[in-house]
Amino acid sequence: MIDVDAALQSLLDPAPLQGPWPVGLPSMELSRSPAAARVGRLAARDGLLLAHFEHRAPLEVPEGAPTWSAGVLPEDKYGSFQHELPIGSFHPGHRAKWGAHELCHGLVGGAWRPGASPLFLATAGRLAEIVPVVLWYFLDEIGLRRCPLHTGPLFRAFCPDCEAEAAHGAAPIEPDRARTLLQEADTFLERELAAIARTRRLGRPVSHVWGSIDLCSDGLAYADAHGPRLGSGAFAAWAERFFDEGRSGWSSLEALEARVIAVARAVACGGSLATWADDPAQGRARWIAMDLGARLLELRELTEGEAAVELLALVDRLARGEAAGPVAADYVALCEDFVLPSADVVLALGYAVEGVATRSIERIEEGLQTVVPGTLELCRDAGVDPVPAFVAADEAARVPLGERFARWAEHAAPGPVAELARYEAALCSVQAGARARILGPKGEGIRLIEGARLLRFSLDPVALAAAVDSGEIEGRRIAAGPGPGAGGGLGVAVEGDLDDPTALIVARERSGELLIVDVSPGDADRIERDPEALEPDVRDALAQLGLLVPRRWSLV
Incomplete structure (x- = not known):
């Protein structure tokens, strides 16, 4: 189905990974690999786009749906995605691979017909997933930069170092590895379509399992989640007006399968594809x-x-x-x-x-209340609501809500407001570093445990947060204006002498409890440059708290 030789040759012919790109995601996500770039260009040609998940308001919130917690709003795996609608979802908490994956769904489309059976809907949902999955695990890995510890798809694991490497753009193509991945992509595609053919012939679901991937199960879950919607009167009215065979979807499984193969070949080989x-x-x-x-x-x-x-x-x-x-x-x-x-x-x-x-200002406000409540209180004490201005400026970035707000506040409200926002956001973003805590202190060298953050402030954010919470300190409105100052462009000032340069290590215990440790500015410098230069008593105290761990663990 995929001509491996032709696909490899198309990858080895040097070509700049340039747009035009679709809107709704950082352009960097589409220049990480040749396959992602091909998806991006095809999607841009058809005017495809992504909707920001946190900015988009649901008409109804289903019972049991995920809610905001510590500035994170999970996206329901099956409830949010609609194969008949070529608009994907941009979730700030997802890794950058999701951008091309979502756009690829838009290129494939879906299948629907009046009175479709659950097995039809499940098989259509399964077909719609094939090329995005082939892209994720095989095609997008060709030329994708990864950190020194990883050389292939990570499945459900997340590696921030891999994300940082990939942001530098595609790596030179390694022909042998590229050929292997192309062959694996072709094999997966053929076996999945063979299992679907058996499903249609036998009239019952037939799985093709690869690692933890089972698209048969995914298709059944999609039919279960969307069957009532796809069989509703509202959807029938929508299909009557908007469903256009061959221009946004298909009415038969055969036509959808042909589209699946066409998109797979276009992404793998860089060939043409019929436009939407x-x-x-x-x-x-x-x-x-x-x-x-x-x-x-x-x-x-x-x-x-x-x-x-x-x-x-x-x-x-x-x-x-x-x-x-x-x-x-x-x-x-x-x-x-x-x-x-x-x-x-x-x-x-x-x-x-x-x-x-x-x-949706209301949706973002709900999220901010779970991550920077003190900052919002400080602003509202002064009669200033920062949320509408933040929402207007918020751009698509794979960054948690609290971190995005804190970065925005550095420009909109430099000074105590921004410092408090940065502190509160950090409390929600640090991780436990569970592996390092399991492996213990025995080994060579020392470093700050992964998941912890070393932060510097112009004031004591712990004291400021406590004072805001108790009502001892309140915000005061001043004339907004550009440039640094207590109020900046937001127009919020804080009374009192808060000048107290502070450095903090913020981390989490293995139990999940927060750990906040005050260190001197000099020790902060040493932790950043060379932790082994710390005074022995400081080094031992931080190691005892589990904040300093070996660079290399012992095997004996």
Whole structure:
């Protein structure tokens, strides 16, 4: 199915990994490997895009759905993804591989037909996963930089060093390794399609398991999660208006399988692929119309009378090709005449639409309250709400919410506000370093345990956090302005002499309990440059706390 020789030759022919790229993710994610770049260019050609998961508001929150915790909002593996909609999801907590993976889903599409059986839906869901999985484990590994400890896919493990290496761009192609990965990709594709053929012939699911990957199981889970939605009246109304055979999806498993093979060959060999759209702008407008139309039809299912008629009229305008902006404006007006969900929720699509507020301030505020509560309190003491300004400036980055807010605060509110935000965010981002704690202190050399952070502040953030919590210190509003200062561009000042340069090591015990240790500025310098230069008593104390561990552990 994949011509390995042709694919290898296409990889060995030097070509710059350049766009144009789709919107909704850092461009770096698509220049990490030749395969990712090919996916990115094909996706950009069709106007595909990603929606920011944290900016996008769900119309309804299902019972038992994940909630914010320490600035992290997990994404439900099956509940969020809709194969019929060529708009992927950008989650800040996911690794950079997800960008090309999500766009690849958009290139493949899905299959649906009226009255489709659960096995049809499960098999369609399984087919839709094949090329994104082949990309993840095989094609994207060709030319992908990794840290010295890793040489291949990590499955569920996460390595920040690998992420940092890959951000430098693609590595030179190693022909032997590339050939092996291409052959493995071809084998996986053939075996998966053979198992699907048996499924269709026997009328029961037949698995093809590779490592921890079982797409048959994934397909069944997708059908279970989405079957009610795909069989609903709202979806039938949506399909009648937006489902376009060969332009966004397919009505048969045979057609979807042919698309799967075509996308796999295009990504592996750099060949051509039939387009979804006439041009990027037309494609993007259509995907947005499909997305907003689906949300309005979902609302219509919960509405009756004249309001339902008006909602359907808005959907029909989108289906006829009218831009989303005017339709969104008319939904806002409709909310004044009928009791409908807030436009702040319905229109929070998670990507830019001209003239429409598409980022959920409420959703981000909920998340920030779980990670920087003291910082928010300090600002609101002064009558300043920092969340709308942060949300407007927040860009797609694989960085936790609290860290992104702290970085933004360094420019918007330099001084105590930014320092407190950085401290609070760090408390939620440090890890336990479990492996090092298991392996113990015996070995050669010393270093700071992984997962811990050494932070420097112009003040004592522990004392500031306690004072804000007790009400001893409150924020005061001042005239906002550019440049450094207590208030900066946000206009928040803090009374009192807070100048107290502080260095902290923030870590977690194996039990998960926070560990915060104050060190002198000089010791902080030594920890960064050469921990072995620490005074013996300091070194021993930090080692006793499990903060300093060997560079190499003993095998005897």
